[in-house]
Amino acid sequence: MMTLLLQTSVLDINYVAIWPMIILSISGIAVLLFGIAKDPVHRDMSMIGIVGFVLAGVATGRLWLPVKTVGQIRAFSNMVIIDHFSLYFFFIFIIIGLLTLLISASFLEAERLPVGEFYSLVMFAVVGMMLMAAAGHLVMIFLGLEIASISTYALAGYRRNDLRSNESAIKYFVLGSAATAFLLYGMALIYGATGSAELEGIRTAIIDNVNAATKQPVHTELLFLGAAMMLVGFSFKVSAVPFHLWTPDVYEGAPSSVTAFMATASKAAAFAAFLRVFVFCFVPGYGQGLHSAWTTSLETIAILTMIAGNIAALTQHNFKRMLAYSSIAHAGYALVGLIADDWQAVAFYLLTYSITNIGAFGLITYLAGRGDRETEIDDLAGLGFNNLGVSIAMLILLLSLAGIPLTAGFMGKFIVFKAAWQKGFHVAVIVAVVTSAVSVYYYLRPMVIMFFRELKVEPKRLPLPTGVLVTVVLSILGTFYLGVMPGRLFQAMENAKVSFVQSR
């Protein structure tokens, strides 16, 4: 009993550290309440959502300097760790969440779907993702992941009457829950092996080779089994081959803006947790080769992911499906950064990818029309004639996804490949370079169809909704900013590297 009391005395309630989450939760609830009111006004709800995200962004920004001086802030008995790593991911989630709100407004309105619930689900999902990125404890990763997942299940099936949306949600739900079960099993076994569920504790246990609870050596088989199970769970969440099969179906069926959210924020969150556990806890040189085991197996997975994602994308006719395969391929590239133990590279890559992708999906939301009925690549025919602006925007974003220089995509790939090459993952990097050369073929197809294909019969499209416009403009600006002068961001992340190392 005494030990328990001692444990409770280290309780450190620090609301400042979790302000961004608190703000988002409160504004999520506020949007929900507005939505329940009679005759809810769209604009009001959008405003609340935007203000919520902006305030959360401000709160995150205000944490940056304190973290810089302290190195990291731990709160709630090590449940959350606020360091530059988590803040960086907070920014990604906030930006993506905000842009998701912006691109969703028009489709919700056009299809008369409930707005308040949608917004609040997005915001809660972002809270969950933040918890994942800032987790200092396995239970936080689990809860964050579930919050993010359950809201995306609901979002994927948001178009209740649409068979494809239903199907997408069910597939996502069934397979996602199964993967969560694997992840959870992995957590349980690692907890048993190391005697701690805190990331710090796990790390110490592995380094010292002492089970925190029993004071005996760490049980290797248990540890490996747990790590393997967790690897499976995370690989599913980042949609790496062979756990990727759900991705195209789910991405195709879900409403486009939800797909955008899943393809960017969910993936980034999964990577954040992946990094936290594998790079932070399973460090090289300890645990009887645990590090080499997970890097080699992830290297294989990354190679397979890049090959399968890119090649399968070649023959797609549906734009969303093509982008789904492309997102699988991109997960492969990010994994290449992950095996190089370089969180900066992965995080930067995810930022570039997310920024670009959200713009591309924003355009799809607009082009696909009501109910996402025109998502075939051929539906883009003649876009270059009747809407040069939109098609040039799409061109830029696709070029960035393909990794053409001067765009964010190139810079992200470059950083990741460089990191991996320096760590000696030559095969993976060569495969990455070859497959990204191949990827140009399928990104080329929409361009060809937009610019060099006859005009389709009905060129009638509604005016571009403001939200989509803003998103696309921001996304293109971001693409060029990150592609042309990422210097300051790199500098910031260089500094962050120091703080992350200190936290070890």
Add this chain to the structure above:
Amino acid sequence: MEKVLFLILAGISVAAAINVIFQRNTLYSAFSLIAVFGCLAALYVMLQAQLIAALQIIVYAGAIMVLFVFVIMLLNIRQEEEQKDRYHLYYLSLPIGVLLALEVYYGLSNIQDVSVPGAAVGNAESLGQGLFSTYLLPFEVTSILILLAIVGAVVLARKERDIPLEMLDALEAEQAKNKQSGKSEGKENN
């Protein structure tokens, strides 16, 4: 004595779990699952986790499974679809299941028993202590989880007031037409 009890409970739970899988009647599957949960609760008691055992009965068997059974009854699906499984995935169950079990067993096989000195943990008091101290944040976070689950469930299952897309299209076309005709009339007037 304890070992015998364990073996009996384990046997029942495994048998019930197998029944969950191979039972064609969904309702019976659900009942078998409740049996598994019951056995697990008993095992938790053996592990001196009384509170968890109680929660297992109350939450799992009591709440969650009732929800399942309720939905099964609501949708009136007594039988699993009658026609045969076209894909014969049954046959895959054996190799995959055996392999997975073997692998996990290999991982767990040589685990030694540990005895950490100290009193057993798991009574309501210690759990409550933990829940409101170390686990305060996760505990709070679950409230968001539950809230969003409610929101999600309501959004997905609410009785529809959605308008089919085709109707929306037609509606819009009509509006546009009205607008246009209004415009042209206006022009004529001018």
Add this chain to the structure above:
Amino acid sequence: MVPLSWYLVLSAVLFTLGAVGLFVKRNIISIFMCIELMLNAVNLSLVAFSSFLKHLDGQLFVFMVMVVAAAEAGVGLALIISVFRNRESVDIDKLNLLKM
């Protein structure tokens, strides 16, 4: 005293059965039940570790897992109802609109 490994093995067997059920069952509700079975198997491991290590975290973890399972069940069953309304069926093999 029952050894720890017994509990773990039982947990592994239940987990495997749940995993197998994922593809043996065709009824979506049954598949959900299999997922619940997998989660429970993990819970057994957690509780076993917790009481053998005399470490409270495992049981607190189980507490959270139960909450999650409840939430998941709520959303999942709502999804099923939504699907059933559109299709009059809960056979997962019939959900094959989205494919190559």
Add this chain to the structure above:
Amino acid sequence: MLSVIVFAPLVGAIVLGLFGRRLTEKIIAVIACSSVLVSTLAAFYAFWRLLSVKPAEDGVRRINETLFTWIAAGSFSVDFGFLLDPLSGVMILFVTGVGFLIHVFATGYMHGDSGFYRFFAYMNLFMFMMLVLVLGDNFLMMFVGWEGVGLCSYLLIGYYFLEKFAGDAAKKAFVVNRIGDFGLALGVMLIFLKFGNVSFVDKANMVSALSQAAKMPVEPFSGSILFAGGLTTIAALLFIGATGKSAQIPLFVWLPDAMAGPTPVSALIHAATMVTAGVYMIARTNAIFAKAPLALTIVAIVGALTAVVAATIGLAQWDIKKVLAYSTVSQLGYMFLACGAGAFAAGFFHVVTHAFFKALLFLGSGSVIHAMHHEQDMRRMGGLQKYLKTTFITMAIGTLAISGFPLLSGFFSKDEILWKVRSSPVLPGSLGTLLWLIGLATAAVTAIYMTRMMVVTFLGEERFRKASDTHGEHHEHEPHESPPVMTVPLVVLAFLSVVGGFVGIPEALAEKIVPHSLHGVTHSFYHFLDPVFIKLSTTPGNLTGALAADHGAELVSTLLSTLVALIAIGVGYAVFSKQPLLTMPKILENKYYVDELYDAVIVNPVKWTSKWILWKVMDVGIVDGTVNGLARLLGWFSIGIREFQVGFTRAYAIFLLIGALTVVGYFLYFGRL
């Protein structure tokens, strides 16, 4: 200052892209041309400044301008900076100068086109990218430009997108270029791995990759070194990049098709500037190539083969632009031959003179096509000299220049190349002599097909009337000379084609024909560029290097090549003026045979494979529309992967479990140390 050169066209491109649709043709033309003019003037100013800069330790004058640090990750940093040295200095002079003339010409040529603003937006964007390529002070910047010009080329080839072949040609160009780019990317990566940076110039705390390479020992001449990951490997990879962009065997196929674009595009991108990027890149990285004699030999052989193959194909073409396209490929082959022989300066000199006369010839052909209302078939031309006086005279000058007529620009550059190949210190054995003979033969063929083109187009019977009778839809009015905006650039380029060579008269020749006091001018090109190129060492077993100092032999060689050129021109004139059409097939039967053999050996099997093996075997409906044969091949694998994707959740679950089994199994059985 350097940024002005680079960014002026970008400003033009952005303005035109954003507001062009609402502007009149006149304003668009002014914006487009003036942005390039600003760049041109800045380039001349910068060049003038460069002349007064004090040379660095290694004897090279440099102006370096760093805008900001582009990438700084750990010890690795890349600047967003520009470098002006003699090499890039010469390059920007003619890129901007010729570019400006072509822009002016295009305002006349594209007059009345519905996408006028789009065209010039792309053209300006191209200028920007090309200048980034040339002026970038590291491999990454060069790569940016490299990709950028490829993209613009793609957009411009497909400019007439309503015609299917234009779209196809654009795709082909893009895809073939990407294959080359891939080699370049790997090469740059290897450079980074080996030297730790990708810079061209030494910076404060960094010794550039090129200076490091310059200090390394020469690699041995053996087959295995090619895959050793050293300088030879790097050089070979870079050369793959060059073959893509500069249309060398085996990647030259895209260039003739690229003629689907508007003629000014062909002149600017596919003759004068972009396609020479490969030569520029090799000259820029001469420090690497000089240490890799095997790579140099490959370059020389590929260059010589390309030169002769393309020239023979050029003999059999009827489309006036296709003749010029093959001629371009062939001339590019010359440049690579020179580089491969270690005569980087001579190759680069040919880049410059070629830019003048080939731009001239293309613009002239554009003028002809304009006059003939977009007729490109020479069989429906003839006797045009009466109507198109200026065009005829200027094009005749261009033809003489490319054929190596004495004292015109092409004469000096080509002669220098041939002699340098003959006396090359790096080619093994007496390969230099063999390649020299091939070069000489190519020169003869070049003179013949160029004369043929001129004769068939401008002299003899006026066949276009007959053609218009049969065609019916053809207009009745006479061909007319183009407006001054089009002819003035022709005249300027003709002038440059005549005098351009005088800055680079070979030494042996200069002694005989130029007054002594002028020697400083006549050889200034080589003196100016000399410090950029590092000294070559003689490859063991080389038999030709000893000739280098023998001025007598050089004069004999010059005489020989002059003779060849004159005889070839005479033969061409004699043959084709008599029978421009009828005798063609008979005379060229053998050449046709070469052409078809070439088709049969390379093009048809590829087509056949892609059609029958890859395309028919695969489900046409599914893979239809993927980019080309390569994409089809990959598509075939793609279907294999898609078999998993049956659409059933349970199948996905099985794969999830199998994947989990594999990962867990790997961890447990193989993972532990």
